[in-house]
Amino acid sequence: MPSLLAVYAHPDDESLFSGGVLARNAAEGGRTAVVTATWAEGTHRARELAEALTILGVPEKPRLLGYADSRVPSSAPGSPRLCDAPLDDSVGRLVAHIREFRPEIVVTHDAYGGVTGHEDHVHTHRVTALAVQAAGLERLYPEAGAPWRAGVLYLAAHPHSAIRALREFEEAGEDMWTVPDERITTTVDVRPWLDRKWAAVSAHRSEAQRGAAPGLLATLPAKARERILGTEWYIRQDLMSDTRKGETELTGR
Template identity: 45%
Template sequence: MTPPRILCVQAHPDDETIWTGGTLARHCAAGGEADVVTTTWAAGQPRHRELVDALQALGLPREPIMLGYADGGVPTSSDLPPLVDVPFDDAVGALTRHVRDLRPDIILTTDAFGIYGHPDHIHTHRLCLAAAEAAAEPHLYLDAGAPWRVSSLYFVTVSESRSRQAWEQVMTTRVAGRPAEAEELMRFGTPDDRIDDVVDVRGVLDRKWRALQAHRTEFERSRTLRAIRALDDAAREALLGWECYLRRDLVGGGRALVD
């Protein structure tokens, strides 16, 4: 069977690599097609150019598509309003157009909690749900192309058991030596018995790590990324070497993410 076509929709440049980079690299290395839509940041901004470099490192053949709304934490990221302030129907229509144009079998995005509660992540999750449904409905967004039915949605999440120790190490490092409350260390995660798919990406971890390091301005800004860089190889593999998903099929049988 032909590999499924994947569309990865994430909120910010670097989300595509941290959460789904190994899946994308593995898929493209096996001859599959994949594209990335990023819901915030305007094309031409430094983080957009870093995202282009990251996708090249992952082996994606095309540059990312930017919806171009402002990052909720960085008003200068775009001349458009922040993502969460844009009329929902407008944003759904914009994403629906790309779904119909790219015709993916699978959409990857974050889980309903946005992995750790980030408003832009949560909003992007909701946009994906709405756009996947709308893309198949011929009476919606008549000017957004011919209808297309997505087979499956995969929501990336964090396994409570598999990643907890590594994430706690990262969070302990990022609080700059002060004691951290338990809820600050780990405010997210999905019980293992709820996780549908675990993708072992250790075979492409070098690509994923190169792609992550392409996001240079985020390493300058983000204590979390600097903490990941400070991990030893074993801890970094434990953190980044598996990608966990919740699966929702939109058609009978859906499409498998990994054969």
């Protein structure tokens, strides 16, 4: 299995958007890690993230860029909000993780930032798209380590055809940021990993308690959760012209 680095905005995004792919890749022997853009070491959400990754079978500790959640300034005391940080700084921090981990695949939010369109999700997409390019150029961020070119970027998205299932989910109202079905290149059935994925989502207890996505999902029948969480969709973007597709497929060989 390929090495895979997932880059998401908040603790819980990794489990909600890509928990099945992360669990599968790790279980099948692929090096797997997660970078989270917001919340600082020592906070309760960083601890929940570490627990969720353990449940998913990801052996690495969370990698945190250390910025504040745009809606929770106390999430990273003394640090700017992710959306306010100098772009060069945030890209450089992520380049260092890419060069150190050396992934074949990078996964992140799509340009809409997923169905909610959250501003931190959108900005994390921008930072990641720039960082995967910059990481391969030796004259950019030379202090961040030796250059590394990932082969593929996968953008986690939801197609228009998923709207019916999403409407079972109270948070998903009329204004859902979905993409045309033909834009989706990769559809992954993660039902074999759904128990583990749901356990990882549930590990984000503080989000459940405040009524965010993990809590709203917990109110649904198991079959409804399966319809929402049992499939993961991605838009594949090749970063190198000579990338061998069979070796960088999220759906396996």
